[in-house]
Amino acid sequence: MNVSGLMSKTAQATLLLTSYFSKASSENAKPLTNAEWGQFASWLKEKSTAPADLLVTDPKALLSGWRDTRISVERIVELLNRGHSLALAMEKWQRAGLWVVTRSDPAYPWRLKEQLKKDSPPVLFGCGNKNLLNAGGLAVVGSRNANEADLIFTEQVGVKAASEGIAVVSGGARGVDETAMLGAMNQGGVVIGVMADSLLKAATSSKWRKGLMDGNVVLVSPFYPEAGFNVGNAMARNKYIYCLAESSLVVHSGKKGGTLNGAEENLKSKWVPLWVKPTSDSDAANSNLVSKGGRWCDKDIRKLNISDFLESNINTASQVNEEQADLFSISTQPQLLADCETESATEVTEPAQDTSILDKQTNSVSLAKEIVEIQELPSSTVKFYQLFVHELKQLARLPATADELVERTDLNKSQLNDWLKRAEADGIVKKLNHPIRFQFIEKLSSDL
Numbered sequence: 001m002n003v004s005g006l007m008s009k010t011a012q013a014t015l016l017l018t019s020y021f022s023k024a025s026s027e028n029a030k031p032l033t034n035a036e037w038g039q040f041a042s043w044l045k046e047k048s049t050a051p052a053d054l055l056v057t058d059p060k061a062l063l064s065g066w067r068d069t070r071i072s073v074e075r076i077v078e079l080l081n082r083g084h085s086l087a088l089a090m091e092k093w094q095r096a097g098l099w100v101v102t103r104s105d106p107a108y109p110w111r112l113k114e115q116l117k118k119d120s121p122p123v124l125f126g127c128g129n130k131n132l133l134n135a136g137g138l139a140v141v142g143s144r145n146a147n148e149a150d151l152i153f154t155e156q157v158g159v160k161a162a163s164e165g166i167a168v169v170s171g172g173a174r175g176v177d178e179t180a181m182l183g184a185m186n187q188g189g190v191v192i193g194v195m196a197d198s199l200l201k202a203a204t205s206s207k208w209r210k211g212l213m214d215g216n217v218v219l220v221s222p223f224y225p226e227a228g229f230n231v232g233n234a235m236a237r238n239k240y241i242y243c244l245a246e247s248s249l250v251v252h253s254g255k256k257g258g259t260l261n262g263a264e265e266n267l268k269s270k271w272v273p274l275w276v277k278p279t280s281d282s283d284a285a286n287s288n289l290v291s292k293g294g295r296w297c298d299k300d301i302r303k304l305n306i307s308d309f310l311e312s313n314i315n316t317a318s319q320v321n322e323e324q325a326d327l328f329s330i331s332t333q334p335q336l337l338a339d340c341e342t343e344s345a346t347e348v349t350e351p352a353q354d355t356s357i358l359d360k361q362t363n364s365v366s367l368a369k370e371i372v373e374i375q376e377l378p379s380s381t382v383k384f385y386q387l388f389v390h391e392l393k394q395l396a397r398l399p400a401t402a403d404e405l406v407e408r409t410d411l412n413k414s415q416l417n418d419w420l421k422r423a424e425a426d427g428i429v430k431k432l433n434h435p436i437r438f439q440f441i442e443k444l445s446s447d448l
Contacts, residue, residue, distance in 0.1 A: 007100060009052030009210055012086065014102040017051070017079050018122045020224040021089040023303050029078040036071055038118035051104075054080055096203050097127045097212075109133040115243040115271050121222035127203035128211070128218035136414035137167025138309055139241050139272065141259055142176025142251035150252045150432055151179050153277060156301045157249065158183025165406070165413045166306045167192055169245040171237060172202065172219065176251045176259075185211040190412070191216055194241045196234040199225040238262030242271045247309040249275045249297065254283045260285050267293045275309055310414065388419045389428055392440050396429060399437035 049062060059080055063073045079323040102123050107130045108306045112120040140157055150260050158180045165189035170177040177348045181191045191211055195202055199221040202208060211217030223233050235258055242248055253259040267274055276286045290296055298304055394407050406413050420438055423429045429438045
């Protein structure tokens with residue numbers, strides 16, 4: 001199998017250095033951890049070397065000067081020599097519908113880079129519509145053993161999110177996670193599942209088949225796609241659930257376990273706002289989370305608007321400086337697309353697989369159509385935010401509500417709100433109240 005026809009050289013090198021291709025116990029050399037990869041990648045960049053440069057018969061000459069007791073040159077060379085194992089694994093995974101994105105790929109979710117910097121996973125395995133990875137939305141998490149009332153509430157949260165055009169992000173585990181995802185998926189809503197184990201099995205499961213086929217579901221995992229359940233992996237993936245979302249909701253947390261640890265980590269790191277469902281369960285830690293900075297949501301599902309959770313997000317995305325940005329990629333964050341250029345070390349050949357989230361319209365001013373069309377251009381020329389600003393000149397010449405702009409552009413509402421916030425900060429649009437509308441500022445048109 002010719003792996004080079006499926007992914008870039010940079011992606012191949014990243015996979016070889018950071019991923020398992022079989023059970024961990026059968027691997028001779030242990031792949032680099034996130035922290036180890038960050039350290040090694042920084043050293044490569046200092047030497048003006050790209051990971052792809054290491055794919056030579058004898059990479060030792062390029063590794064001269066590398067000194068680390070934990071990451072020996074021999075370990076790196078042994079990892080790079082697993083090309084045959086990579087090819088076999090990729091062939092198997094591709095047959096099951098899996099794909100791979102690395103931090104060097106434009107499809108890699110910018111929110112993970114923004115929140116986790118160099119600790120973002122170097123590789124994501126996935127299935128489904130990869131264009132959904134930047135949809136944002138609401139992270140819904142909770143216990144595997146939630147009671148029936150909590151599960152009914154959870155399902156309705158998923159249904160409401162779907163009806164409001166807001167993605168649900170969760171972990172795919174039994175209980176609250178799975179219920180929220182299925183509630184949204186069955187209503188045709190967008191679902192992002194971050195799996196801790198068994199991604200290969202999930203990709204072929206009847207449970208997710210409809211959403212995967214309809215292009216409304218994407219399942220991803222930073223772990224070996226055939227890995228079984230592992231407590232450490234389950235704990236580690238919690239941060240990715242929060243960091244792919246814009247806000248979060250804890251339905252039920254035990255007084256110990258993954259839900260509690262993940263929520264506390266989110267509160268400490270201040271990734272996204274944390275909302276908590278009220279409960280009378282004396283064994284729940286929900287009130288503890290509120291005392292640490294979470295906020296109670298309304299316990300009456302009929303009074304909840306999912307958009308209210310997102311609009312409370314006061315953590316605006318900050319610029320990622322050169323040191324924090326990924327070392328071998330272009331930026332995929334909307335706020336940075338207009339300002340960043342592709343680094344010369346990056347080699348990107350993998351095209352987007354599914355453009356259903358940006359449905360092509362016949363309307364000549366449809367922003368969605370233009371974005372789909374420019375996806376075929378070289379990545380260095382893709383500046384989505386600038387295109388959005390250009391279209392605002394026509395779409396918001398007269399005051400328009402966010403809902404009207406969603407209808408005219410066919411963008412996801414979360415994405416639209418992200419770009420409107422930046423456009424307002426840049427002085428390109430002004431926000432009008434009673435009702436809330438947005439209007440393009442004509443005096444800046446000559447500068448665009």
